[in-house]
Amino acid sequence: MVLSPVAGSPGPVPRRRLGAHGPEVPVLGLGSWNTWDRMSRSDAVALIRDALAHGVELFDVAHYDMGPHAENARTDLIFGQAMRDAGVAREDYLLCGKLWLWEYPRKGFAEQLAVSLDRIGTDRADLVVVGDFFGELDVRAVVRDVAEQIAAGRFTSWGVNNWSAADVWRARRFAAEEGLTPPTFAQLKYSLARRAVPEGEPFAELFADGLAMQASDVLEGGILAGNLHPQRKIGADPGDIRDRIRDTYPLIARVAAEFDATPAQLAIAFCLTNPAVATVLFGASRISQWQDNLKALNLLTHHPEDLRTALSATWVDADTMNPTGTER
Template sequence: MKTIAIKGLSKPVSALIQGSDYFKPAVYDKVCDVLDRFMSIGGNTIDTAHNYCGGESEVAIGQWLKERNNRESVVILTKGAHPKGDGPRVNPYDIQEDLLTSLERLGTDYIDLYALHRDDTNVPVKVIIEALNEHIAAGRIKAIGVSNWGTDRIQEANEYAAATGLTGFTFSSPNLSLAKPNEPFWPGCVSVDETDAAWYEANQMPVLSWSSQARGFFTGRFTPEDRSNEDLVRVFYSDANWQRYARAEQLAKEKGVSQIQVALAYVLNQAYPTSAIIGAQNEQELMSCRDGAEIVLTAEERNWLECGKQLASR
């Protein structure tokens, strides 16, 4: 499987990242099946978070890591400082509390990729960068990043880090998909827009995309008339996205693949490094993702899928 490099991490990061927002010890057999299959196709990176399933996702992954005795061959991406009912939690105390809890649940003494799950623009980047660098110095974190931060704040944080000789953010995990959201799927979520894409390309910062396949929008199970999935309707149903759906269907037929594989290839063929977080729960879904990750799209094909700009051959 193709990989990308992230500064601060000696291990490569697989192009596909296995999502775990449904992992629990109660379904541990399924967790093992999913992770064992994922590793067997060359995947090595698992996405989780302090708040997934109330922490049970990290516990299940930790159990699997211990039983398989494979910690050094696995890249763990976990996230902390997600807001709670009493408000934002992006501060040194809550970052440390979440990080230490995640380490205990996962049964490890370090996190490969640690991301702040949300931003709080009321907190100066100086405070955040200095707090995270303390954990890097202590060996608890290899590389720091963000999830759902705007590129302006990432830029500000990295400029401060560079000016003070500290380590800055070396990856970002926003939503990136061929279907463009009408509104955030969850409050505080960030999706890559045209301005962001230009920034990521200029800085060549790796993007680890969540909802990379638009939560099944391109599976063929949905139509403009089928409005049974309220969240999908709210976030992804638009004339522009149905036009992208049609273009993905057309290109898929020409390439002899499925349209959801074309949608995945769109994410993995950007002008900056990308990996895609996937939610494959069975062998068929995983093989589809594996094959989709191998599809090569030209910049012209990618732009046509997104914007409908005419391909020279059409």
């Protein structure tokens, strides 16, 4: 299928490697949580086609059915149907799925994948994120169970979400000892406001060792784009700093205006100034929103150093979060 970008929009999106053991991916990726269910079927198809035309073939899609996400969301079902409506072949996009640890090992990875992949309408992902656990975890068992699914052809690379840096090290070292596939990226909350964990020393050492970052929640559920009080469910609030993030928005808006950009473009470009970031995930529920966010790449090209200097005062979690990922 040959696709062309919408006239007047930026060209192909640059690519970075998702960790030393991971694939090359576009620096922008589209997430699914409460996204595809907020647009019409035809708009979803148009957005997917335009994303692919720009070389953005990375889609983060999950089945939300466990722990705090036991909500029977339909975004994965809608995404799968939109891909079929768009006529996109499975080999033409990268699927990043989720494996949840809320009910693990009672609900194992093979069972989870069978359900989630069937809902999308495929038999494999390309990447998965293993995440959302707090407390004790048998890291070795997780690495072995992930390896079984890789051997079964369900996916080829994996990352983690809401793991401590120490547990990521354990997983990588055990995988090396056993000749298994190590986690190649960490999906971390990272934004203009939340920097303590992604930019802290524990993860910096992992990034120096070849791990990559997949930046998520970069718009804080829309707050950093100007929707200060979202009516939909948004991500967790580590450190209980969301009101402080809202308080920084006027400054963010002023800085964006100085760069002749939108706050959303500013937020996305900021994350990409960090060389550890391989890709930034965000949701878009309108094609105009998607096309606007694409222009963050122009900002990144022309003002990478100026952005970080101008946004030094928007960091608000330094006194609430330890770089290890725990609250102070």
